[in-house]
Amino acid sequence: MEAVIQELESFAPEALSREKHKKIEGLKDLPGSTSKVVLRFAPNPNGPLTLGHSRGVVINSAYAEKYEGKVVLRFDDTDTRIKPPLIEAYDWIIEDYEWLAGKSPDVIIKASERMPVYLDHAEKMISEGYGYVCRCHVEEFRKFREQKKNCPCRENTISDNLDEWGAMISGKTSEGEAVVRVKTNMNLPNPALRDWPALRIQHTPHPLVGKKYNVWPLLDFQSAIEDHEQGITHIIRGKDLMDSTRKQSILYDHFGWNYPEPIYWGRVKVHEFGGFSTSGILSSINSGVFSGWEDPRLPTLRAFRRRGFDSQSLRELWREIGLTQKDISVSMQTLESFNSKILDPITERRSFVQGPIKLQISDEEIPQEVYCPLHPDGEIPGSRGWKMGNIVYIQADDLAPSVRLKDFADVKITETSLKIESEKRSDDRPIINWLPEQMARNAILVVPDGEKVNEVAGLVEDFNIEEGSIYQFERVGFAKVESVSEEIVRLIWLHK
RNA sequence: GCUCGUGUGGUGUAGUUCGGUCCAUCAUGACGGACUCUCGAUCCGUCGACCCGGGUUCAAAUCCCGGCACGAGCACCA
Numbered sequence: 001m002e003a004v005i006q007e008l009e010s011f012a013p014e015a016l017s018r019e020k021h022k023k024i025e026g027l028k029d030l031p032g033s034t035s036k037v038v039l040r041f042a043p044n045p046n047g048p049l050t051l052g053h054s055r056g057v058v059i060n061s062a063y064a065e066k067y068e069g070k071v072v073l074r075f076d077d078t079d080t081r082i083k084p085p086l087i088e089a090y091d092w093i094i095e096d097y098e099w100l101a102g103k104s105p106d107v108i109i110k111a112s113e114r115m116p117v118y119l120d121h122a123e124k125m126i127s128e129g130y131g132y133v134c135r136c137h138v139e140e141f142r143k144f145r146e147q148k149k150n151c152p153c154r155e156n157t158i159s160d161n162l163d164e165w166g167a168m169i170s171g172k173t174s175e176g177e178a179v180v181r182v183k184t185n186m187n188l189p190n191p192a193l194r195d196w197p198a199l200r201i202q203h204t205p206h207p208l209v210g211k212k213y214n215v216w217p218l219l220d221f222q223s224a225i226e227d228h229e230q231g232i233t234h235i236i237r238g239k240d241l242m243d244s245t246r247k248q249s250i251l252y253d254h255f256g257w258n259y260p261e262p263i264y265w266g267r268v269k270v271h272e273f274g275g276f277s278t279s280g281i282l283s284s285i286n287s288g289v290f291s292g293w294e295d296p297r298l299p300t301l302r303a304f305r306r307r308g309f310d311s312q313s314l315r316e317l318w319r320e321i322g323l324t325q326k327d328i329s330v331s332m333q334t335l336e337s338f339n340s341k342i343l344d345p346i347t348e349r350r351s352f353v354q355g356p357i358k359l360q361i362s363d364e365e366i367p368q369e370v371y372c373p374l375h376p377d378g379e380i381p382g383s384r385g386w387k388m389g390n391i392v393y394i395q396a397d398d399l400a401p402s403v404r405l406k407d408f409a410d411v412k413i414t415e416t417s418l419k420i421e422s423e424k425r426s427d428d429r430p431i432i433n434w435l436p437e438q439m440a441r442n443a444i445l446v447v448p449d450g451e452k453v454n455e456v457a458g459l460v461e462d463f464n465i466e467e468g469s470i471y472q473f474e475r476v477g478f479a480k481v482e483s484v485s486e487e488i489v490r491l492i493w494l495h496k
Numbered sequence: 497g498c499u500c501g502u503g504u505g506g507u508g509u510a511g512u513u514c515g516g517u518c519c520a521u522c523a524u525g526a527c528g529g530a531c532u533c534u535c536g537a538u539c540c541g542u543c544g545a546c547c548c549g550g551g552u553u554c555a556a557a558u559c560c561c562g563g564c565a566c567g568a569g570c571a572c573c574a
Contacts, residue, residue, distance in 0.1 A: 023510045023522040044574050082573045138572065145570075146497085179572050190499040192570040200572035219574050242500060243569045266502070267567070279573090320509070320523070326502055327567050334508070334524055344537055351534095377537065406533055431533055474534040496536075 027062055028323065030234055032261040037069025038233045041097070041105070042223065045075045045089040047278035049096035051270060051299040051314075058318040059236055059265075061101035072230050073097060073105035076223065077112045078216045080204040083279055085112070087207045092293075096301045100311050107230065111222050112208050114229075118217045119169065121225050121255075122180055122199050126161050130254050131198060133164035134181045145194045148186050154195070168201055171214040175201045182221075184250050192243040193250065196220060224248040232260045239264040239325050266327040273299045273332075296448040296492060308470040308480035308494040313339035336495040343470060343478055343494075345379040350465070351406075351433045352445065352473035352491070354458035356393040358437075359418040366390055366420075370436070372407040384463040391437035392418065393459055398432040405434045406474065433474045435459050445479060447493040460489050470494065 030037065039060040043053055064071045073094070077085040090110070098104055111118075125131035134141065134153040144151045156164075165180070167173045180199040188194050198221035205211045217225070223244070227235065237244070245262045252259045269275060276299060284290050294302045304314075316338045321330065349372070371383040392405070402421070404410045409423045443460035446453060460473075470480045478494040 021511065021518065021521050025510090025522085042574085046574085076574060079573055082571090141572095142570090176572060188499090190570075191497095192499065194570085196570095197572060202572085216572095218572075223574090238568090239501060240568050241574095246500085246569095264501085271507085317508095322509070324502090324509080326508095328508065331507060331524080337524060340536080349534080349536085372533095375537095376532075376534075379537090404533070408533090425533060433534070472534085472536065474536075476534085477536080 027059075027066060027319065030063060030067065030261065031263065032234070034067045034069075034233075036233065037064065037067040038072065038231050039064055039069060039236065040072040040074055040227065040230065040232050042074040042076045043093055044079070044083055044278070045077050045085045045093055046083045047086060047089055047282055047300075048092035048293050049100075049301045050276065050278060050281070051273070051301070051304070052268060052276075053096075054100055054301060054314050055265070055268065055318050055321075056236070057097055057100045058315050059323065061103070062315070062319060063234070063236070064106070069233075070106035071101075072107040072109065072232065074108075074226060074230075075110040075112070076219060077110060077206070077208070078219070078222050080202050080206045080216070084204070085207050086282075092302070099305060100301065100314060102311065109226070109230070110208065111217075111226065112206055114226065115209070115213050115216075117229060118199075118222055118225055119213070119215065122215075122217070122221070123162075123165060125182070125198075125251075125254070126165055126180065127158060128254075129158050130183050131180050132156060132161050132183055133168065133178050134195075134197075135164075135178050137176075144186065145191055148194070150186050151195070154183065154186075168199075168215050169213075171203070173201055173214075175203050177201065180215075182247070182251055182254075184247075190243065190246065193246055196247050220244050220247050221251070224251050227260055228252070228255070228257050234261045234263060236263045236265070236323070239266055263323060264325050265323050266325045268321075269327075269329040270299060271329060271331045295453075296446065297451070297453060306480075306482075307492055308343075308478065309335070309339050310342045312342055332495075339495065340478070344472070345375075345377075347470050347472045347478065348374045348380055348384075349376065349474055350384075350463065350471040351435050351439075351461040352443065352458055352476050352479070353393050353395050353433060353435050353440070354445065354456050354476070355396045356435075356440075356459050357396045357399065357416075359392050359394060359413065359416055361390045361392065361420065362417045363420050367423075370408050384461070386436055386461075386463070387438040388436045389438050392434055393437070393440055394432055394434045398430070400430065402429045404429050404431045406431050408434075433476075435461055439463065441465070441489055442487060443489040443491055445476075445491045445493055446482070460491065465489055 041056045041060045060071050132153055134151055136151045141151055168178055179197045181195045182198050184193055184195055186194045197218055199215050199217045201214055202216045249259045285292060290298055293300050294306045296303055296307055313335055317335050367388055370386040370388055374380045374382045402412050410421045410426050412419045412421050439462050440459040441462045443458050445456040447456055465481055465484055467481050467484050470478055472478050477496040479491040480494060482490040482492045
């Protein structure tokens, strides 16, 4: 054995120490041709972007950057009834996108302004005998689909279909009475693909184009046409849309187009939020459960921004998770950990005394000023100078006979008075945060707590408190200054 | 019911294409310690996983077969 080792050392020393496997970092390569990548992010503008959407923004913009490609932001606003577009949401989404991606989308389009394109393709499809107007009711058609039977409308002639189509687009046919289907095959093993619906009638006005159109495409049709029009090369979508890929591929075959490369991801849940949807949030806002889209309890990007999350933390989170088809459940802790790493070196420290009690210093000689560092590791040079008097505040729950007032002195507390024992740290008594009366301002710390929002009353250090800034409050955590007024400073909790 | 997809530590991920370099990577977490005038940061250490059962093979997280579990689609929503 010894001899073998010696011999190996002489001609192949690397064989003796094996290398540990390394984790491959970064996004996997996109499939197919990547010479000119065009991606798309297609939200429904029925609200601002949420944590769920952020994955799409991050992944698409990251791939666009990797391949020097483009991202099309497309508003899928073709439903005026169930998830009607919110007129303000278009701008919100662009704002949210820019905040997250760090740049504007390369192309911005609204499906509602592209209606002529979709209607033309629908008419073309019908006149080529590949689509038909179906007057069956939903339940009737469901039976045909289940039993693999053709519905009677399938046999209508092209000219009959074109007449029916004319009636649909002119508004003569009422909502719910007809739908345009793609003529696939009712014998297909996958029931989702059997003569799938492409366009339906909607007389509810659209917030942007009003009553201009009576017939609107469904997602699978609109998206299929538009992806081709925009030259999309890769579609990154949830795996719940796998059947969309299959439906649309059938249509692409008919039109003689090449389908983009589809890539799927699984469903994401966040421990702290569970499942949520934009329309669900909207109804909770309307019923008064939440104060608005920026309510700190909400997983909207606006709420995250308001609380002080750096968009970089979201980018890191989604890059780390990457693209897998697994259904996952992530914890906010992971996001917070990314955010802390970004924030810790660049945030100044301050003192926040929650539930304060007042103590009087009994010594005759009290220093006029106390200096605390802006950052303990010197990442931010300089210090905070505190004016001193004979009144100080500490947290009621820190009350103990001997404590150390951080960055100041070891003290002895009896009743409501306090005596300085040593400015130098003399033993291992607990270190607590505190404030002299001269530096204390009334403050409220708003802490989202599940369904509730707790308002913690306290005192905040009155040293260059800037509205909009994030500070790390010692022994508390990161919080953002939301507003500063004469009477009160409002802080919004971020995380530990 | 039909169709589709996914199963690696508490959580997330690498490795699976082309079996060996994997007693399985990295992050997060938990626990312990060092350091520190924050319960922050930093540093060190520990914990913990290949869904199950067969098969092929000298060798299986990786290939084959069969189970099981979970998720999704079958909307005139996106």
